[in-house]
Amino acid sequence: MPANYSVPMDSPKSPDLLLPHGGYLKLRSYKVAEVVYDATVVFCRRFHANDRRMTDQMVQAARSGVRNISEGSGMAATSRKTELKLTNVARASLSDELLRDYASFLQQRGLRVWPKDSREALAMRARLAQDRAKHLPRGKPGVIRLTGLYGLAEFVDKAEPELAANAMICAVNQAAYLLKRQLQSQGREFLEKGGFTEKLYGARKRTLSDRSDGSDKAPFCRNCGKPMVLRTARKGAKAGQPFWGCSGFPDCKGTMPAGA
DSSP, X not given: OOOOOOOOTTSOXXXXXXXXXXXXXXXXXXXXXXXXXXXXXXHXXXXXXXXXXHHHHHHHHHHHHHHHHHHHHHHTTTOHHHHHHHHHHHHHIIIIIIHHHHHHHHHHTTOOOOOTTSHHHHHHHHHHTSSSOOSOXXXXXXXXXXXXXXXXXXXXXXXXXHHHHHHHHHHHHHHHHHHHHHHHHHHHHHHHHXXXXXXXXXXXXXXXXXXXXXXXXXXXXXXXXXXXXXXXXXXXTTTTOEEEEETTTTTOOOEEETXX
């Protein structure tokens, strides 16, 4: 007969000491950053095929943007500080590195960098805000169109250089903006709820407090059956000595020696 490894139903449940963590796959910032990473690989393969150093720098910046989001989400279990730090690394990799590379690509080729409030940029951002754009009008034959966020890599692979690079700038800006909002949210949560060290201290303090009255091995009152509480005699021959007193006091005055 196989051994029985089942846990008794009345066994105490251990407190969950870890902070909320994970769930990064549901974050919009992660989804956008991941698309930016994939599209950057396509962009570099197409436009920087002979510049290995530039390709490595841009791909690494894009990869840092997405991977630091997932790593920070996991580290949140034991360190809010590390989560904040890694989220900011992701933001900086995109907005301070990758964004500048796409702008330089356009400037060095004499192509236009779209102003953020231009008609083209606004239309591009609106299209990227949708995972897959619905009800698109029929386009002209041979015209490459962005079909939504998840169509960015395909668009970059076929569009004219100015369109491709500006589309990437819009997507990178979107990811960086979402990460900035995420950082603000993480900071507020840390201020309101504290971090892992504070939670450990609180759990330990509660455990010691729960055990301070000896309730984990307290006997029951022989008079009324209620659990007894460890108390200390204040006067008489046994002043200063511990004893068990009924928790129903003063209705029940049952006592027992502490060693009972």
